[in-house]
Amino acid sequence: MADDPVRFVDERLGAGSFARRALRYVFPEHWSFLLGEVALYAFAFLVLSGTYLALFFSPDVSSRTTYAGPFDELTGFAVTPAYDSALHISSSVPAGLMVRQAHHWAALVFVVAMVAHLARTFFTGAFRKPREVIWTLGVLLLGIGVFEGFAGYSLPDDLLSGMGLAIAYGVALSLPFLGGSIGSVLWDGQYPGSGAIESRLYILHVFIVPAIMATLIALHLALVARHHHTQYAGPGRSERNTVGAPMWPGYALRSLGLMLLVFAVLVALGGLVQINPIWQWGAYEINRSTNGAQPDWYLGWLIGGLRIMPAVDVRVWGRTLIPNPFWAGALFPTVVFGYLLAHPWLDRVLARDRTEHHLLDRPRDHPWRTAFGAAFLTWVGSIFFAGSSDRLFYQFEIDYEAQVRVYRVLVFVLPIVVFLATKAVCDELRRTGAAPLRGGPPTAVRRREDGSFEALRE
Amino acid sequence: MRIVERLALLLGAARAVRARPEQPAGEDADPRRRALPRDRAAELAVAVLLVAGGLLAAAFGVLVVAHPQTQLLGGVLAAGLACLGAALALASKRVVVQEVDVEERHPPPAEEDERLTAQLRAGTEGISRRRVLLGAAGVAGCGLAAAIALPATGLGPALGHAPNGTPWRRGKRLVDARTNEPISADALEIGSFQSAMPEGATTEELGAPVVVVRVDPQRLQLPADRRDWAPEGFLAYSQICTHAACAVTLFRYPVYEDTSKGPALVCPCHYSTFDVLRAADPIFGPAVRPLAQLPLALADDRTLVANGPLSGPVGPSYWGVEH
Numbered sequence: 001m002a003d004d005p006v007r008f009v010d011e012r013l014g015a016g017s018f019a020r021r022a023l024r025y026v027f028p029e030h031w032s033f034l035l036g037e038v039a040l041y042a043f044a045f046l047v048l049s050g051t052y053l054a055l056f057f058s059p060d061v062s063s064r065t066t067y068a069g070p071f072d073e074l075t076g077f078a079v080t081p082a083y084d085s086a087l088h089i090s091s092s093v094p095a096g097l098m099v100r101q102a103h104h105w106a107a108l109v110f111v112v113a114m115v116a117h118l119a120r121t122f123f124t125g126a127f128r129k130p131r132e133v134i135w136t137l138g139v140l141l142l143g144i145g146v147f148e149g150f151a152g153y154s155l156p157d158d159l160l161s162g163m164g165l166a167i168a169y170g171v172a173l174s175l176p177f178l179g180g181s182i183g184s185v186l187w188d189g190q191y192p193g194s195g196a197i198e199s200r201l202y203i204l205h206v207f208i209v210p211a212i213m214a215t216l217i218a219l220h221l222a223l224v225a226r227h228h229h230t231q232y233a234g235p236g237r238s239e240r241n242t243v244g245a246p247m248w249p250g251y252a253l254r255s256l257g258l259m260l261l262v263f264a265v266l267v268a269l270g271g272l273v274q275i276n277p278i279w280q281w282g283a284y285e286i287n288r289s290t291n292g293a294q295p296d297w298y299l300g301w302l303i304g305g306l307r308i309m310p311a312v313d314v315r316v317w318g319r320t321l322i323p324n325p326f327w328a329g330a331l332f333p334t335v336v337f338g339y340l341l342a343h344p345w346l347d348r349v350l351a352r353d354r355t356e357h358h359l360l361d362r363p364r365d366h367p368w369r370t371a372f373g374a375a376f377l378t379w380v381g382s383i384f385f386a387g388s389s390d391r392l393f394y395q396f397e398i399d400y401e402a403q404v405r406v407y408r409v410l411v412f413v414l415p416i417v418v419f420l421a422t423k424a425v426c427d428e429l430r431r432t433g434a435a436p437l438r439g440g441p442p443t444a445v446r447r448r449e450d451g452s453f454e455a456l457r458e
Numbered sequence: 459m460r461i462v463e464r465l466a467l468l469l470g471a472a473r474a475v476r477a478r479p480e481q482p483a484g485e486d487a488d489p490r491r492r493a494l495p496r497d498r499a500a501e502l503a504v505a506v507l508l509v510a511g512g513l514l515a516a517a518f519g520v521l522v523v524a525h526p527q528t529q530l531l532g533g534v535l536a537a538g539l540a541c542l543g544a545a546l547a548l549a550s551k552r553v554v555v556q557e558v559d560v561e562e563r564h565p566p567p568a569e570e571d572e573r574l575t576a577q578l579r580a581g582t583e584g585i586s587r588r589r590v591l592l593g594a595a596g597v598a599g600c601g602l603a604a605a606i607a608l609p610a611t612g613l614g615p616a617l618g619h620a621p622n623g624t625p626w627r628r629g630k631r632l633v634d635a636r637t638n639e640p641i642s643a644d645a646l647e648i649g650s651f652q653s654a655m656p657e658g659a660t661t662e663e664l665g666a667p668v669v670v671v672r673v674d675p676q677r678l679q680l681p682a683d684r685r686d687w688a689p690e691g692f693l694a695y696s697q698i699c700t701h702a703a704c705a706v707t708l709f710r711y712p713v714y715e716d717t718s719k720g721p722a723l724v725c726p727c728h729y730s731t732f733d734v735l736r737a738a739d740p741i742f743g744p745a746v747r748p749l750a751q752l753p754l755a756l757a758d759d760r761t762l763v764a765n766g767p768l769s770g771p772v773g774p775s776y777w778g779v780e781h
Contacts, residue, residue, distance in 0.1 A: 319778055
């Protein structure tokens with residue numbers, strides 16, 4: 001074996017040809033290709049840290065115990081085992097608070113990386129044939145990842161958990177026809193139910209959803225490898241090859257290094273930057289809430305939509321048919337994710353382009369697509385910012401109602417402005433061929449006789 | 459044992475064993491065989507089994523909801539799955555092409571692909587009742603889906619059966635939500651806000667928590683039929699927001715009434731704002747229904763008691779809820 005490990009493995013595992021190809025798989029290099037890897041490694045970290053937390057956490061919210069731990073302000077309060085065990089993890093489990101906070105941070109970073117990866121894929125046209133299914137899997141992962149995060153922070157049964165679940169109940173109830181029954185079935189009765197929702201979210205959060213995500217990630221990566229990576233145009237690069245660093249030894253070491261750096265950042269955040277101090281929020285009961293509460297960032301767009309939506313119901317003969325939370329809580333995310341899922345097929349039809357693409361576009365190369373993407377991001381993003389209007393009110397006393405009235409207009413005006421501006425910039429860049437982010441054409445500087453400088457264009 | 463033999467016979471396994479042609483000896487003999495069964499009766503039997511299996515599976519789903527008797531449930535689902543299993547086994551032996559093929563351990567790459575593709579395309583050759591079989595497979599799929607989906611409704615009670623009441627009755631005493639002490643009218647000034655619960659209730663009931671506020675009775679604009687619901691300016695409303703079930707815990711009470719907006723209850727989740735003077739009418743934010751009002755009365759010891767149930771349904775709206 002020591003003489004020829006490759007041959008040893010080949011003869012025993014029969015993996016020779018596959019392994020040889022995999023280990024010499026070529027990765028085109030660009031910083032933007034690392035966004036997906038960051039998401040992958042954040043997911044790995046979530047599995048590892050979540051497994052540790054699950055050793056100590058109890059999802060039970062159907063009974064109450066008297067808190068007797070080291071958080072003095074909670075001493076003597078009736079708390080659920082879920083909240084009690086989350087507090088115990090935060091105060092008494094070895095490295096418990098560090099791991100809990102790192103787990104929470106990793107969820108935030110995971111979704112950030114997925115969104116950035118999605119944007120990169122969008123603006124460079126990497127979703128085009130033959131990669132439509134890879135894009136679809138990625139969009140599904142984003143949606144499921146958002147749900148997984150929500151399920152996770154609903155578990156500790158602190159005040160913010162409860163407020164989030166209350167809103168989820170309101171949205172579930174708002175679904176047409178069956179909403180009332182769906183809410184009742186999921187929660188096992190009228191809110192807050194029997195505690196069934198927490199044990200259901202728990203098994204979803206720690207097993208079912210991660211298993212689904214791991215499967216989708218495996219498919220996503222298998223298809224990426226099947227078609228090989230995309231690459232930007234450059235010397236020696238064509239639609240028929242990939243130019244870059246092979247997996248072994250260079251890229252594997254670099255990528256594992258990236259993994260450890262991602263882990264390092266997450267652990268540093270977990271140890272140094274406080275997140276979700278559940279002992280400060282206190283325990284949830286249905287008659288408790290707090291001003292200025294915010295969900296994890298990736299739900300900000302939904303909270304923003306719920307806040308700025310005018311008070312509109314569909315009503316017939318004094319009965320509500322479609323309640324208000326449906327518009328922003330159910331229809332809005334359906335439109336956003338529906339569009340994302342449809343995008344590669346729409347692009348294919350609108351661009352009248354049915355050929356395969358392995359070389360990436362620069363964003364300017366497709367002004368319409370880039371402008372539309374920027375406008376779409378602006379639309380969702382401005383609704384996201386509208387979600388923070390309570391913080392601006394709470395901390396800076398900017399009138400809440402005035403803010404909401406402005407946002408109701410801005411979320412439709414801003415995307416149009418951004419669309420026109422982006423389109424104009426793309427057209428201009430295409431016309432001039434300028435590269436402003438690369439600092440323009442190279443320039444030399446010469447010192448004059450009198451000591452001053454003059455620039456020489458080369 | 460006889461049953462097993464018959465089953466084997468039915469599936470054609472025994473026949474396959476007996477009917478195996480004589481093998482020429484030696485490694486270079488070609489064992490490849492290909493035959494089309496063209497058995498229309500078997501195709502029909504497969505379709506019947508698929509439909510029967512689908513219907514039995516669906517029946518299981520219905521029984522889970524309507525008549526969940528353990529032996530019956532096990533029997534019906536087992537029969538359904540057995541029908542589907544038998545249908546696939548029979549199809550494998552009597553409907554699709556019968557083949558013996560040879561695969562090299564290390565197949566030559568390119569030209570092999572085309573042969574495999576052609577063979578795959580020919581996989582359903584010789585089947586005459588394609589539509590019948592496809593339809594039957596659809597019935598089986600729908601039945602299996604029903605067998606999974608219908609029991610899911612048993613995760614919780616349907617809307618009509620969920621506890622949807624409120625513990626509030628005439629004479630029920632209000633207690634402070636934190637201390638469980640009765641609330642004395644003399645302890646609350648105009649402009650004050652108080653979370654309250656019905657005596658003896660828990661926060662497991664959505665219809666329990668209320669907010670009590672006190673305003674200047676001169677300024678009240680309650681509907682005519684609620685004139686006597688607010689003795690001395692005491693008002694009580696359900697604490698659960700009608701937008702998305704958050705607790706209404708903010709009370710806007712103006713210091714300078716001439717320049718400020720009027721007294722209102724505000725939900726901190728999405729800032730639904732309810733005018734307390736006009737029966738919690740929603741005046742800003744996404745809520746559309748008013749908070750249900752609790753008619754109040756003062757007991758002889760001047761503590762607050764309910765003077766009837768809440769005025770309407772509590773919590774977020776759903777399809778068909780009274781506005």
